[in-house]
Amino acid sequence: MDTEIKKAFAKVPEATLVFWILKVAATTLGETGGDAVSMSMNLGYLVGTAIFAVLFLVFVALQIRAKRFRPYLYWLTIIATTTVGTTLADFADRSLGIGYAGGSTILLILLLASLIVWYRTMGSISIHSVNSDKSEMFYWVTIMFSQTLGTALGDWTADSAGFGYGKAAVLFCSLLLVVLALNYATKISKFILFWAAFILTRPLGAVVGDFLDKPLDHGGLNLSRYTATAVLVGFIALGILIFPQKAAASGSGH
Secondary structure, three states: OHHHHHHHEEEEEOOOHHHHHHHHHHHHHHHHHHHHHHHHOOOHHHHHHHHHHHHHHHHHHHHHHOOOOOHHHHHHHHHHHHHHHHHHHHHHHHHOOOHHHHHHHHHHHHHHHHHHHHHHHHOOOOHHHOOOHHHHHHHHHHHHHHHHHHHHHHHHHHHHOOOHHHHHHHHHHHHHHHHHHHHHHOOOOHHHHHHHHHHHHHHHHHHHHHHHHOOHHHOOOOOOHHHHHHHHHHHHHHHHHHOOOOEEEOOOOO
């Protein structure tokens, strides 16, 4: 019976409006939570990355072992990818001195390589095909790369490119609207557009998270990282509770 359920349904949720709202909230949480551990606790980016990497591996293992879609487990795993993505990107960009542009370029190459290898190995990058251990491993590695890329891209846009947090947020929201328009007005692959939107939500969450907790003289609201993180955790938990999510129907797609 478990095998039949696994074949009939993917272990990830349908990409509904609630999914995207929770995704942005989770990416924002990744920024505030990652900064809380690495900066507010003064543990540094390397130690913070090590802590979140362990959590990431634990939750991915639990997610893969699960027989069916478990909403809370899924979103805990998503949050783990956003926090490790935050500290890893900051470590590479700032501690190693690679810089936002260099880090973004490297991560984009890794992300595209992950998608290509996933497609060539499994024949699909659709969320509807995430119903086996191998496809799920590709799914979570791809997500981890996309979350790390999003952090670097968000920081580069807001800081190095001089957009600031407000204008950067408007930019990424506008790009998401373009992806939405392409979804309805063109025949571009829905799966390519899904991953484009998935990637763009991360820098949006990064600049919103920075806007919440960065000092006033840096253009932020100077909110406590702990408070912002707690509020976002509560928001996500309530969202899952109030708006039950269904697993994506299993299928091949491209």
